[in-house]
Amino acid sequence: MKYVVVTGGVMSGLGKGITAASTGRILKNKGYNVTAIKIDPYINIDAGTMSPFQHGEVYVLKDGGEADIDLGHYERFMDINLTSDHNITTGKIYKTVIEKERRGDYLGKTVQIIPHVTNEIKERIRRIARESGADICLVEVGGTVGDIESMPFLEAVRQMNAEEKEEDFTLIHVTLVPIDTMDEQKTKPTQHSVKELRELGIQPDIIVGRCKKPLQKSTKSKISLFCDVPEAAVISAHDSEDIYKVPIQLEQEGMADYLMKRMGLAPREDSQSWNAMVQKMDDADRNITVAIVSKYGIEDVYLSVKEALKHAGIATGCTVKVQWVESEDLEKTEDLSPFFKGVDGILVPGGFGVRGIEGNIKAIRYARENNLPYLGLCLGFQLAVIEFTRNVLGYANATSSEFSAQGTHVIDLLPEQKDVTHMGGTMRLGEHPAWVKENTLAHKLYGVTKICERHRHRYEVNPDMIDEIEAHGLVFSSKNDNRMEIAELPAHKFFMATQFHPEFKSRPERPSPPFLGFVKAMLQK
Known part of the structure; x- marks a missing residue:
């Protein structure tokens, strides 16, 4: 060694x-x-x-x-x-x-x-x-x-x-x-x-x-x-x-x-694949802009998200520019159009806690109602389900038990988390398998019926509400038993949210499928 x-x-x-x-x-x-x-x-x-x-x-x-x-x-x-x-x-x-x-x-x-x-x-x-x-x-x-x-x-x-x-x-x-x-x-x-x-x-x-x-x-x-x-x-x-x-x-x-x-050491080979990838990045001749609705306001918090967007951009020959939007700013207004003027898609990343949540939900509704490509990650997945339950199913008080003890808990604590007392290393963490439904956007992007992605969460979609939600048009296209992993809207230009964090497995020469699909959808102007 x-x-x-x-x-x-x-x-x-x-x-x-x-x-x-x-x-x-x-x-x-x-x-x-x-x-x-x-x-x-x-x-x-x-x-x-x-x-x-x-x-x-x-x-x-x-x-x-x-x-x-x-x-x-x-x-x-x-x-x-x-x-x-x-x-x-x-x-x-x-x-x-x-x-x-x-x-x-x-x-x-x-x-x-x-x-x-x-x-x-x-x-x-x-x-x-x-x-x-x-x-x-x-x-x-x-x-x-x-x-x-x-x-x-x-x-x-x-x-x-x-x-x-x-x-x-x-x-x-x-x-x-x-x-x-x-x-x-x-x-x-x-x-x-x-x-x-x-x-x-x-x-x-x-x-x-x-x-x-x-x-x-x-x-x-x-x-x-x-x-x-x-x-x-x-x-x-x-x-x-x-x-x-x-x-x-x-x-x-x-x-x-x-x-x-x-x-x-003597060289065993002289691979040029990295140089070719960088050259492809330099040759990009198109630009798109994605709005990342952040509740932390620090770009390094979402470093892997930015890199995954870049990887998808390299694969599609475009440069992905990021426009940062503070979720708390969205809570102060009903007209969101100035915040999303000129953007080609909206992304809501992971996070914890109630601060800024209503602003994120507003952004998701804006994407859904304006047929703007949307990608939600972890928290962005849970909030997409909450937004759909509120504004399509009519549950005005739909929320997560993470945010409030009151209301309809469409997002609830994972059963195995109920007796957890220590915070460190006790979430649902790391790679877990999930099965993908055929004839869905998720299956089109992944090309397989079994995937394995990385997780970091304590809450999930309430299993008691899944049938009612799907009856109104939101499709859970990937599951782990009765644990929902991907949600999508088939009639939308691109609306996908993942309970997992696909950004952690994205590579410069192998972009993450959800990010690749998201960027391709943003390019279709």
Whole structure:
């Protein structure tokens, strides 16, 4: 097993995740099987209980793991499926160590950060890498060098570096190279960041400089001199038009050649499929606009939704532009036309809680009554059913038991959720199968009668109301026993809502079927 570890310095938000994912894509293009691990130093067991206002999107893995958005980048860039094991947190490590101590596994020893915590980190990394069957394991250490939270993980990295063969362990350090008022690239932050790493006993093999413009040769030479890496190992990661262009950009900078030489690897192939996909994206000659009706107001909360729209756009030769609409703003007016003027479709994504819900329901009614393509995801599915029950069936008080104890609960708590007391990891999570009715839009899009998609919800359509709803024209075209998975309106231009989150399985070269159908419908003007 060969390891590539990615760390970050100077400041957070530099793009370590994109750098790691792009590095993985480069290695995949050369014919190697790559897996990835994200280390998050927070004490939470996972990201599932974090506020979207603070953390952004919670990405759901196939086994139900709730993880950081970087796991989504790994899956999309490398076209792989990861599990909750591939997201290591401080909480997971300490929980395991404490459980071992309580069982007496340490045979009476005093349990300490070194060696017990660091050993647990190393053992977990090696086990995940081994069980993946990959040739190369990417490990991204979250946070910034110097953070107290990251110290045990960086110490484990230092130990692994000493224990593995030189060609089997490569450390990439991502830093900021700012530009001063005289338009000069400054290397001092990078020098200080590498100095901090060295004080921890770690010497980077490759330095990736995040900057607005390409690193000048003089800048690379200076970083090489002061940070003790070859000039060929100083890689410019300047601003890119699109994140999918970053692997190509890094390869042009020499990342692939240096990395392969460093690890003693020879290319097994030279796949151009990623480059072809990016070229197709650049060649798009049509534009459409989708209104995403959001209740959180932060784009990163819906990162996978945006990417899935992009994937469908690439496949259909168009650029999908997003117009953000605040659901609470829709609650203040009866005339929604100014909000949706010029848009080709409406999308209501997932979410929790009652705030902004009535605005979402108004948007869904607008799409249904104006024959505007509509795609609902999770909450957007439940609200589509509520809207239909209110305005077609005539149940004016139709609602969800999540929002109110009163009214007709057309959406109700899942039976297995009624005795749940802990919030973390207790929703209906991960991939679950569903069966698709033939001669429906869902069957046309998927082309199969059995699908498997990722879920994250506690509520479902009330089984007692399904027959009455379907009698009025809303078709539940996919089910898991008596659990509704997809709803659609056959007479509508495109009206589909899914209880699951299809965005999590969408890939740049394999777009999600519901998103692809949605984008195709928006193109039919």
